[in-house]
Amino acid sequence: MAYNVLKGAIEGSVDQHGDQEIGGVKVFKNTVSASVFWDTDAQSPCATMKDVAIKKVVGGGTNRLMTIDGDVARGYHTLTFDGTNLKTRNMHATEYHGSAKHLVDIPANSFAGKINAGSLNLGHGTHAIRGALQVKGRHGILVEEDGVSLDLHSAGGLIFRDSKLYIDAQKIAPINSSGQNLSDGDMVMVTDVSHNKLTSTTLSNFYDGYIKNKVSHPTGEVGNVQIRGKDGFSASPNLSYNLGAKVLRVGGTTDTETLKVQSGARFEGSVHHTIRSVTSRIYEMQNDDYTLLCDTQKSPITVMLPPACNNKGRVLNIKKANSDKYKINSYPVILKVAEGTIDLSDETLIKTNYSSRSVQSDGENWWIISSKGT
Numbered sequence: 001m002a003y004n005v006l007k008g009a010i011e012g013s014v015d016q017h018g019d020q021e022i023g024g025v026k027v028f029k030n031t032v033s034a035s036v037f038w039d040t041d042a043q044s045p046c047a048t049m050k051d052v053a054i055k056k057v058v059g060g061g062t063n064r065l066m067t068i069d070g071d072v073a074r075g076y077h078t079l080t081f082d083g084t085n086l087k088t089r090n091m092h093a094t095e096y097h098g099s100a101k102h103l104v105d106i107p108a109n110s111f112a113g114k115i116n117a118g119s120l121n122l123g124h125g126t127h128a129i130r131g132a133l134q135v136k137g138r139h140g141i142l143v144e145e146d147g148v149s150l151d152l153h154s155a156g157g158l159i160f161r162d163s164k165l166y167i168d169a170q171k172i173a174p175i176n177s178s179g180q181n182l183s184d185g186d187m188v189m190v191t192d193v194s195h196n197k198l199t200s201t202t203l204s205n206f207y208d209g210y211i212k213n214k215v216s217h218p219t220g221e222v223g224n225v226q227i228r229g230k231d232g233f234s235a236s237p238n239l240s241y242n243l244g245a246k247v248l249r250v251g252g253t254t255d256t257e258t259l260k261v262q263s264g265a266r267f268e269g270s271v272h273h274t275i276r277s278v279t280s281r282i283y284e285m286q287n288d289d290y291t292l293l294c295d296t297q298k299s300p301i302t303v304m305l306p307p308a309c310n311n312k313g314r315v316l317n318i319k320k321a322n323s324d325k326y327k328i329n330s331y332p333v334i335l336k337v338a339e340g341t342i343d344l345s346d347e348t349l350i351k352t353n354y355s356s357r358s359v360q361s362d363g364e365n366w367w368i369i370s371s372k373g374t
Helices: 203-214
Strands: 037-039 044-046 056-058 064-069 072-081 126-129 132-135 141-144 147-150 158-161 164-167 187-192 197-202 224-228 233-242 247-250 275-278 282-284 291-295 301-305 315-321 333-337 347-350 356-361 366-372
Touching: 132 141, 187 203, 197 203, 291 301, 315 333, 315 347, 347 356
Parallel strands: 056 072, 275 291, 282 301, 291 315, 301 333
Antiparallel strands: 037 044, 064 072, 126 132, 141 147, 158 164, 187 197, 224 233, 233 247, 315 356, 333 347, 356 366
């Protein structure tokens, strides 16, 4: 029997404190309101709709477990219990207890404790020792408490550095330790790049088949000086050296900025020096200057000598020229130097036409070693 119950008091209502009983079938045509209804059999108030925890059941079925969603109870076909087996698709729990022999596809990192090696399907190279998994030791494999390593020979040339395997030639005994040395039959290891594999060869084959074809070989006749060519050495019969006579023969021109002769020089041909004409008002001597012809017809010319400290032993010739041979008088030539002196003076003059001065440096000052005219 269901009632629409409103909270409140109405006249003539029956509650748990009255002794009135209603017999037969009672039809309420109007709304009945009461604070509670009394269950005489249970001797307790009857629950009303506002007091019931579950007001609706959704998805019922055999063996389905119910879940509470507010005041609605829901049953899922993926969550069942038949009294023995609990079935669901996914389960999250803090702990599991009991046998797990039917569990499959469990990730190795999901185990909280250690797995006995006897429960593992062991492959080649491993075995179970008192419940622990251990690598089988063989030739070259070293099994120790701190791990598995390679059993290296002390003179084998292999070392560990930064947890990596290296080849260290210093760990190998030198070939001449017993008095012997390299020979044609000695072996070397070579990586064959074309076949991507490690091979071996003899020193004899290494030299004949590779080094001999790669190095440059001398050319020309005996005594020819070797010069670097386009693809190797090159030689010319015009440049040779006689070891017995200690003579360098040059069949051409020698061009050099500095020539140092230890015990004297002998020339069996002509000697050439630079000669330059100058008309500018100020001229600074260049590194290749030897003789200057200063034309002072239109203006005086000041010649700046180079620093004596940088030109020890150098000889310079300066001559006053005049392009107009009919003009007796012309401007002078002034020789100056910024560092040091010229015969103890800061400058010297060349006044008359066709006069000249030759100066030489002692490493500190310039000295007039030859003079012509005033």
